[in-house]
Amino acid sequence: MKKYIISCAVLTAMIAGAGSGHTQLLDKISLHGFGSWAGGMTNNENRYFLWNEDGNVEYVEAALNIQAELYDNVAVYVQTSFDRTWLGTNTDLDYAFAEWSFTDLLTFRAGKVNAPFMLYSEVYDVRTVRPFFNLPLGIYHDMGAEAYKGIGLTGTFSLHREWKVQYDIYGGTMTQHSNRRISHYFYPEGYDEAGNFLASEEGWFLEIPDQSVEKMIGGRIFISPPLEGMRFGFSAYTGDQKYYELDSLTEFEDEWKNDELFNTMDKPVFFGLSAEYIDDTWELRSEYLRTFQDDPEYLSNKI
Numbered sequence: 001m002k003k004y005i006i007s008c009a010v011l012t013a014m015i016a017g018a019g020s021g022h023t024q025l026l027d028k029i030s031l032h033g034f035g036s037w038a039g040g041m042t043n044n045e046n047r048y049f050l051w052n053e054d055g056n057v058e059y060v061e062a063a064l065n066i067q068a069e070l071y072d073n074v075a076v077y078v079q080t081s082f083d084r085t086w087l088g089t090n091t092d093l094d095y096a097f098a099e100w101s102f103t104d105l106l107t108f109r110a111g112k113v114n115a116p117f118m119l120y121s122e123v124y125d126v127r128t129v130r131p132f133f134n135l136p137l138g139i140y141h142d143m144g145a146e147a148y149k150g151i152g153l154t155g156t157f158s159l160h161r162e163w164k165v166q167y168d169i170y171g172g173t174m175t176q177h178s179n180r181r182i183s184h185y186f187y188p189e190g191y192d193e194a195g196n197f198l199a200s201e202e203g204w205f206l207e208i209p210d211q212s213v214e215k216m217i218g219g220r221i222f223i224s225p226p227l228e229g230m231r232f233g234f235s236a237y238t239g240d241q242k243y244y245e246l247d248s249l250t251e252f253e254d255e256w257k258n259d260e261l262f263n264t265m266d267k268p269v270f271f272g273l274s275a276e277y278i279d280d281t282w283e284l285r286s287e288y289l290r291t292f293q294d295d296p297e298y299l300s301n302k303i
Helices: 001-027 247-252
Strands: 029-040 057-069 076-087 086-102 105-115 147-158 162-177 213-224 230-244 262-265 269-278 282-293
Touching: 086 147, 147 213, 162 230
Parallel strands: none
Antiparallel strands: 029 057, 057 076, 076 086, 086 105, 105 147, 147 162, 162 213, 213 230, 230 262, 230 269, 269 282
8 A cells, every 4th residue: 555655656656746747848949930921003104012003902922930948058949931922822931040158248050040130131031020011122121131141140248338249250152132022023025215114904923033242241230319218220241142144034934044144253242331210109229231343244232
């Protein structure tokens, strides 16, 4: 009888311990999700964001974000997403990286990491945190990216009189998605002398290839003054950019969808300034981005 009582006590303790461990494990995992839906209509030849004269409500997007704290100073972040339009369904692994935090001043990251670039790159698809449904195409699609593959350092520290600094340094490879599913609608007739599309009743979509930046190194600094809610940012990166020639996009897809349409530009510099002020009533943001490069065939951008 005594052995039976002891055995029951041990089993009860094991079950309680397992339940406690399971609870502790769940406490270290965070799940988040978000989604968006859009519809629109246009009455002219500008088929921006897939809208047409009849109206289109087939843009749906959703994502699942997972954060797991493996140890006190080690965490893993993963986000998967899908979007569906009348062109089809696209799924993607937005990012997946590990983070080792040593102090507030120094955190190491490795994997497919959120790109620390300008204000919105780390919340690239979370459309509820900005006033407009889509990010500025010239900044975040053509010259920025949601993530890079490589390693990085980040941290925060304080300066004199309650000024604070957050920094990021990173390197690796970055893919620039050219917003190919929502912004490019081409007409067989091509362009007029002013560079405008020649309209026709039956246009067609091209799936524009992604650009990439290899051997990349970059950084970002946010400076926060004592005024709560205000910060100023400086972002920059450089590397070997592989870009497509615009003239080739007027040809049929079978003729240009290959590596021959790409050029490589050595070490262009992408430089941006950001300012932000947020309080209980207002959210004010402004950004400026410019590229510096020596290739005359590449469009210089200032936004």
